[in-house]
Amino acid sequence: MSRPIVIAPSILSADFSRLGEEVAAVDQMGADWIHLDVMDGHFVPNITFGPPIVKAIRASSPKVFDCHLMIEPCDPYIEAFAEAGCDIITVHAEATTHLDRSLQAIKATGKKAGVALNPSTPESVIQYVLDRLDLVLLMTVNPGFGGQAFIPAVCDKIARVKAMIGDRPIDIEVDGGITPQTAPLVAAAGANALVAGSAVFKGGTPADYERNMAAIRDAAFGAVS
Numbered sequence: 001m002s003r004p005i006v007i008a009p010s011i012l013s014a015d016f017s018r019l020g021e022e023v024a025a026v027d028q029m030g031a032d033w034i035h036l037d038v039m040d041g042h043f044v045p046n047i048t049f050g051p052p053i054v055k056a057i058r059a060s061s062p063k064v065f066d067c068h069l070m071i072e073p074c075d076p077y078i079e080a081f082a083e084a085g086c087d088i089i090t091v092h093a094e095a096t097t098h099l100d101r102s103l104q105a106i107k108a109t110g111k112k113a114g115v116a117l118n119p120s121t122p123e124s125v126i127q128y129v130l131d132r133l134d135l136v137l138l139m140t141v142n143p144g145f146g147g148q149a150f151i152p153a154v155c156d157k158i159a160r161v162k163a164m165i166g167d168r169p170i171d172i173e174v175d176g177g178i179t180p181q182t183a184p185l186v187a188a189a190g191a192n193a194l195v196a197g198s199a200v201f202k203g204g205t206p207a208d209y210e211r212n213m214a215a216i217r218d219a220a221f222g223a224v225s
C-alpha cells in the first residue's frame with residue numbers, strides 16, 4: 001500500500017524577514033507539511049535557526065512541522081525541538097554515533113522519528129532501526145544549501161529503501177533539487193514526501209507558491225497513477 005504524496009516546502013528559501021507570513025502562505029496555498037532546515041555550521045557549512053524560531057512560527061500554521069536536523073551532536077537538542085512544536089524530528093545517520101539511541105530519544109518525546117542519509121551514505125545503515133522509524137529522508141543533494149542540482153543516482157537508493165521498508169508505515173522523503181522535472185523520477189522510484197525550497201518559493205507571491213506546489217504534486221502523481 002503506497003503512502004500518500006506529501007508536498008513539504010522548505011522555508012530555507014522563504015523570505016526570512018517575513019517568516020511567519022511565508023509559513024502561513026504556503027500552508028494556505030496547499031502545503032501538506034512545513035519543512036524546517038536546522039543547520040549548525042559544523043555538520044553542514046551553513047547556519048540557519050534553532051528552537052526559538054520554530055516556536056515563533058508555530059502559530060502561523062497547524063500543518064505538520066517536519067524538522068530536518070543537520071546538527072552534530074543532535075541528541076542534546078531533540079527535546080528542545082520537540083517542545084518548540086516540531087511533529088517529525090529527523091536526525092542524520094552521519095551526525096550521531098548511536099543512531100538507535102537518538103531515535104529512542106525522539107520517540108521518548110512523543111514525536112515521529114526520522115533518519116536522513118546523505119547521497120553517499122548506503123541504505124544499509126537503517127537496516128536494524130527500521131522498527132523505530134516513521135520516516136526515511138534521502139538527500140538528493142549534499143546538505144547545507146538550497147538551490148543545488150538534483151543527484152539522480154539517489155533514485156536507485158530510493159527503490160532499495162522502498163523494498164527494505166516493505167509494508168511498514170514509513171514515509172520516504174526526498175530533499176534537494178525537487179522540481180516538476182525531478183518529482184516524477186523520485187515518485188516512480190518510491191518516494192512519497194517531496195521537500196522543495198527554491199522550486200516552491202520562486203516568484204515570491206502566494207499565487208506563485210500555489211502554482212509551484214501544484215506543478216510538483218501533479219508531476220509526482222502523474223508518475224505513480
Ligand SMILES: O=C(CO)[C@@H](O)[C@H](O)COP(=O)(O)O
Nearest residue numbers: 143144146147176177197198
Ligand atoms: O535540507 C536541505 C538542504 O540541506 C533542503 O531542505 C533545501 O532547503 C532544499 O532546497 P531546494 O534544493 O529545494 O532548493
Ligand SMILES: [Fe+2]
Nearest residue numbers: 010037068175
Ligand atoms: Fe531539508
